[in-house]
Amino acid sequence: MLKRVFTAPDPGRTRLRFALRAVLGITLAVAVCGLAGHSLIGAVTGGLAALLALFTVTDATVRGQAVTTALLPAVGLPVLTAAAELHDHPVARDLTFLAVVGAGVYARRWGPRGHSLGVFAFMTFFVAQFLHATTDRLPELYAAVLLSVLAAAAVRFGLWCYERRLPPPVVPAPPGGTGLARVTTRQAIQATAGAGFALVVGQLLSGQRWYWAVGATWWIFVNTTSRGETLVRGFRRLLGTVIGIALGLVVALPVHGDPAVTAALAALCVFGIFYTAAVSYTWMMLWVTLLAGLLYGLLGVLSPGLLALRLAETGVGALGAALAVVLVLPVTTHSITDAWIRRALRCVHACAVETARRLAGAPDADPAPRVAELEQLLARVRLSVAPLVHPLNPMLGRKRRARHVLDLLDDCAREIRGLVAVAADLARRPPGHGLPACGGRGRGPHRGPGHRRPRGRLARHGTRRTGPPARPGKGPGRTRPAPSRTVGLAPGGRVSRGWCASRG
Template identity: 90%
Template sequence: MLKRVFVAPDPGRTRLRFATRAVLGIGLAVVLCGLAGHSLAGAVTGGLAALLALFTVTDATVRGQAVTTALLPAVGLPVLAAAAGLHDQPVARDLTFLAVVGAGVYARRWGPRGHSLGVFAFMTFFVAQFLHATPDRLPELWAAVVLSVLTAAAVRFGLWCYERRLPPPPVPAPPGGTGLARVTTRQAVQATAGAGFALVVGQLVSGQRWYWAVGATWWIFVNTTSRGETLVRGFRRILGTVIGIGLGLLLAVPLHGAALPSAVLLAACVFGIFYTAAVSYTWMMLCVTLLAELLYGLLGVLEPSLLALRLAETGIGALGAVLAVLFVLPVTTHAVTDAWIHRALRCVHACTAEAAARLAGSATADPASRVAELEQLLGRVRLSVAPLVHPLNPMLGRKRRARRVLALLDDGAREIRGLVAVAADPEASHDARLAAACWRVEAAVEALVGDGLSAAGREHITVPAPRPAAAEPALAHLHGLERALAELATPLRAPSRSPLVGA
């Protein structure tokens, strides 16, 4: 796990800049809240608002990110008002919280912006429970949210807008559909059901900290699509929480809320959340857990029994998520994985076509943007297949096939990157053999996905014989891509009773 975090590639040091900017933006927001005369509760609210503004906004363009950031208070302030106003009305408060959960998940159908606004709405209601917000504190909390979002925006779009120098990363949309066939609709129902279970059982365990269970259910559903992904994420959340509680006993509890060392550790936790989020959910949850413990220390209520309660509530939330994805409109891992593999293979063909056009002299062809899209789609494939390749999965045959699929997709991506690099060379040229190779790649993709991944279509795919590559780099990369696509037919050729991943 350590190796995965600290040895994972960080092209352009993007994760490092992401985390460093977060510490700067959130720290500045908290300082300004303090200078504005806000209480500790106001500073905590402001810090969380800045964290969410910097963490959850993932639109593909800087302009889109700015629009989404500007919309955050429009969503968060009414939710905060509702949470505070219903503080003394438990039934209405709980029903409203569940409505926020369902609406927040359903909003993902509108892409990154809907996802960001849904997360902000949920966390605004959550922090109101965390701070026991009441109507008389609303003006301060509203002011803290607005000030902190503005501060985060000033850092992100003014002081340190490194995205302007980078190509915008494409964000794949979730699989489509209509009605209950739409994944986001099913997940909204699942999340609401799971959160309802967590809320009821969490309140039986603790009338004060029940919202931890609802929060655990919510965050297990974030960035997952299928049943298998959600189960794996629940396991990783519990593991991260357990390790974080252990660190809390060693670090947070002995501090007794001391301001300076707590502030230093809080900054380290913020850095850890942002730096590890893209590579390890377990590590991110470790940092989130330790951050929460430090905040409770500053509020003067941290003790070992509170940590034990957090673990219990996290387990309840995870159980709620598991029950929901197993029994409420389940979304099978197989169907979702197939959808992402289809899209990745289609993108492979698009990359090849763009590279061939560039080699033919087209000034408008842009294979580099297609490669970026392919990387994003392969990331989604890896996330979808994660349940099958997990060490605890006992289905060894499917595990081997899934690993083979991932390896061949990575081989194809490597050949695509090589082809694009050759296409960028002004001395490279186009010939008839290159066009023929591109046609063969298109045919291979169509044979794999054009007929719904049926075995009959794959029977016509043949693996090309090895070919010397030294003198013809573009053809060599295309030939390697042909081989990877042809060899994909074997692990993807499975009878309906034995899909690539469990249904």
């Protein structure tokens, strides 16, 4: 796991810049709150607001990110008001919290902006519980949120807007549907049910820190779709919390809330959260847990018993999420993986069609955006298949088939990238040079007389064939048949091996 975090590819050092910018933006936000004369609670509120503004906003364009960032206070301040007003009314407070949970998850149906606003609304209510916010503190908290979002925006869109030099990322839309067939609707109901369980049991464990259990349930549902994804994420959250608490005993507890040391360690935690988020959820949770311990030390309430209580509340939240996805309108892993794999295959075909049109001289043909979309879809396929290839998955047959499917998709994506690269070269050559299309179950234009075969498997296969090639066996002169042309992840789910129609 450690090797994976530090050796994971970081094209253009995007993760590094993401993390460094976050440290700069949050530091500026806390400094501005300090200069404005805010108390420690105001500074903590501002720092967390800046963290969310920099972490959760993921619109495809810089303009879209700016609009979403501007909308964050419009969603967060009313929720903060409700949390403070209901501080002394437990029943109304709890019901409102559950409503915010359901609405926040349901908002995903409106894409990245809905997701960002839903997360900010939930976390605003959560932070109000974390800091025991009351109505007399509202003016200070309002100012802290507004100043911090402005500071984060100044860094993100002014001082360090590296996105302006990057192409807009392609964000695949979640699976559609209507009513209870829509995944976001089912997840909203699941999250509300799981949070309700976590809230009740969490309050039995602690009348003061019950919100930890609700927070654990919420964050387990973030960026997951299927039952398997949610279960795996719950396991990783619990594991990251355990490691983070162990570090808290060694690092946060001896600090005793010293402001300078805590500030330096908090900056390190922020960097760790942002740098590891895209690579390992376990590592991200490790840094989140350590940051929470440092903040509690700064507030003067950190103790070994508090860290043990956090672990217990996290376990309750993970259990609530697991029960919800298993018992309440479950979204099966197979249905989600099947949907994403089909979309990836359709994108492969679209890439090939655009490549063929470019070779035919169509002035508007550009396969590059399709290739970028394919990369995003493949990342989503890997996420949805992750539960099947997880080491704890006892179904070995499905695990092998899932890995085989991933290998086939990676092979096909590699060939598509090769075709697009060759097409870019051949498009500048005289007429008569052709390139076969890939995608579409045995269909594609014929090769032209000047065809240059791309490297890789397309080059190795030599002549056209209708079946899978023989592969070398263990003994000399022996061969064994290649795997079947179809691979099923589950009964009824099949993925074609014959995706590339133009195999030499």
